[in-house]
Amino acid sequence: MSLANVFNIAGSGMSAQNTRLNTVASNIANAETVSSSIDQTYRARHPVFATTFEQASGAGQSLFEDQGQAGQGVQVKGIVEDQSELQARYEPSHPAANKDGYVYYPNVNVVQEMADMISASRSFQTNAELMNTAKTMMQKVLTLGQ
Amino acid sequence: MSINFDKALGIHQQAMNFRAQRAEVLANNITNADTPNYKARDLDFSSVLAAEAQKQNSGNFALNRTNGRHIEAEGLSGADEALKYRIPTQPSIDQNTVDAQMEQSNYAQNALDFQASFTLLNSKFKGLVSALRGE
Numbered sequence A: 001m002s003l004a005n006v007f008n009i010a011g012s013g014m015s016a017q018n019t020r021l022n023t024v025a026s027n028i029a030n031a032e033t034v035s036s037s038i039d040q041t042y043r044a045r046h047p048v049f050a051t052t053f054e055q056a057s058g059a060g061q062s063l064f065e066d067q068g069q070a071g072q073g074v075q076v077k078g079i080v081e082d083q084s085e086l087q088a089r090y091e092p093s094h095p096a097a098n099k100d101g102y103v104y105y106p107n108v109n110v111v112q113e114m115a116d117m118i119s120a121s122r123s124f125q126t127n128a129e130l131m132n133t134a135k136t137m138m139q140k141v142l143t144l145g146q
Numbered sequence B: 001m002s003i004n005f006d007k008a009l010g011i012h013q014q015a016m017n018f019r020a021q022r023a024e025v026l027a028n029n030i031t032n033a034d035t036p037n038y039k040a041r042d043l044d045f046s047s048v049l050a051a052e053a054q055k056q057n058s059g060n061f062a063l064n065r066t067n068g069r070h071i072e073a074e075g076l077s078g079a080d081e082a083l084k085y086r087i088p089t090q091p092s093i094d095q096n097t098v099d100a101q102m103e104q105s106n107y108a109q110n111a112l113d114f115q116a117s118f119t120l121l122n123s124k125f126k127g128l129v130s131a132l133r134g135e
Helices: A002-029 A110-142 B007-010 B012-031 B045-056 B100-133
Strands: A045-051 A074-081 A088-090 A104-105 B040-044 B084-085
Touching: A002 A045, A002 A074, A002 B012, A045 B007, A074 A104, A110 B012, A110 B100, B007 B084, B007 B100, B012 B045
Parallel strands: none
Antiparallel strands: A045 A074, A088 A104, B040 B084
C-alpha cells in the first residue's frame, strides 16, 4: 500500500534533516577553533542531499508497481567541506600563532549556520507532520465498515 | 445474482487508491524540498480519471487473460502518464522546483479528499449492510 511509503519517505527526510542539524551544530561549535596551519584548520561542513529512487524490485515489491519514477525519499549523498578561504588573523600573543604571528580561523559563517539550523528544524517538523497526517489517513481506513 | 463489489462501490475505491498514491508523490516533494536539482511532481487527477473511464468503457482490454489462473491487473495503470512535472512559480539557484508551502497545502487538501472518498466508500458499505439485513 502506497500510504505506508509516506512513512518511509518522511522518515528518510527526518533522518536527512537530522544529519544537516548535526553538521550545523558541529560548524557552530567549531566556529572559533583556531589552528596554526591551514591544513589543520576546521572547515565548514555541509551535507549534500539527493533523491532516492526505488531499487530494482525486490521480493517485497508490488507486482504492478508504477510509482518507481516518483522517488522514494531523500538521502545524504555525502558531507563536503567548504573550500572557501580561511580567515588568517594576526594575533602574535595567541598560543597557537605560527612563526609569523598568524592564527587561522575556520570559514564558518555563524549567521548562515543559524539560518540553516532554522531551515533544517522547520523541514524536520514538516516531515513529522507528513507522517502524522499519513497516520491519521491510515487509521481512518482501519475503521472501514464500522 | 451475486453482489459485484466493483459495481456496488463505484469509483470510490479507485479514488482512494489515487489519493494514497498522490499523498506519496506529494510527501516525496516536501521531503526533497532541500535537494538540489529535484523537480517537483504531481499526479493529475483528470488524466487518471480519463484513463479509468476509458478502461471502463472499452472493457478490460489492457491485459488479455488467456488462463483462468492469470491475475486480473487492476488499479491505476494510467498513473505513469499522469505523473507530471510541476511548472515552477519562481526559479531557484539550486534548480529545485519545490514550493514547500504549495506542496503542504496540496498535501492537506489531498488528505481531506481522501477522507471524503473514505466517507463515500464507507456509506456504500453501510448501504450494502442495511440491504443485506433488510431493515
